[in-house]
Amino acid sequence: MAQQSFQTRYGSPPMSDDDAACRACCGQMRAHWDERPHARLMVVASTPVVEAFGGGVETRYLCLECGHTLMHSTGRFGQGWH
């Protein structure tokens, strides 16, 4: 007999510690905007930025290593890795 259990799966809550970034991410944040994303970064979203905010494209990456989110912009303002 299959008994239904009411186990609620919360998964693992995302750790939002700034310290949680792995070594590769720390290096990426200091990298030149022209640098390629490190091997464990996965593109989550790519958003064009309006001209008033410098234009370019803002790409959000998720690190598969540490779960850290990194932003990369190609616009005139805030160009680089964040």
Ligand SMILES: [Zn+2]
């Ligand atoms: Zn990382």
